[in-house]
């Protein structure tokens with residue numbers, strides 16, 4: 656197991672009388688892009704949310720960098736592990752305001768650097784976030800996650816609402832981030848996309864992770 660990967664042992668999540676995750680054992684190494692892949696309703700999103708402690712399992716354990724998440728301060732964990740959701744979640748205000756919410760102390764240089772990492776033009780900084788295109792918005796959300804310099808990011812079908820061109824642009828940004836050492840866990844849907852981005856695939860089916 657590498658320095659800051661995730662590991663899940665016998666993880667069970669129940670919602671009412673439905674078992675959403677049913678004894679999951681999995682290791683997610685810190686290098687490259689790991690895609691969680693499987694049919695709708697298989698439990699991919701539920702698994703991803705455990706990694707940032709947005710949810711806690713009913714039993715079993717989840718650790719990060721060898722430490723059980725229960726033993727980590729949750730805010731510190733979320734600084735190390737960022738999340739981008741399926742639907743872009745802009746705050747009211749400009750792109751600059753959105754980045755400042757995540758990192759009030761970030762200077763101009765840091766802001767410009769993070770925009771460059773997601774291929775967003777710096778001229779967008781003073782635009783109202785709600786005037787951005789879907790693709791720009793999702794890359795802004797990625798930038799907002801990256802500006803706190805996490806070690807890992809969790810992506811929950813971040814391109815499912817995007818057309819082909821912005822989807823490819825988002826993929827290119829993430830591939831480059833992974834090449835620069837960011838740990839990426841990506842809940843995928845489109846098979847062609849999985850083939851383009853995955854360094855490894857964890858197949859999730861019916862609440863289990865198959866080898």
Ligand SMILES: Nc1ncnc2c1ncn2[C@@H]1O[C@H](COP(=O)(O)OP(=O)(O)OP(=O)(O)O)[C@@H](O)[C@H]1O
Pocket residue numbers: 670671673675693694695696697698699700701702
């Ligand atoms: N809060 C909840 N209450 C009841 N059932 C839930 C809840 N959250 C998830 N589920 C159920 O758990 C199962 C797994 O859901 P999950 O969202 O993890 O699947 P998924 O693999 O991410 O699916 P999709 O690809 O459609 O997003 C689904 O059957 C879902 O209806």
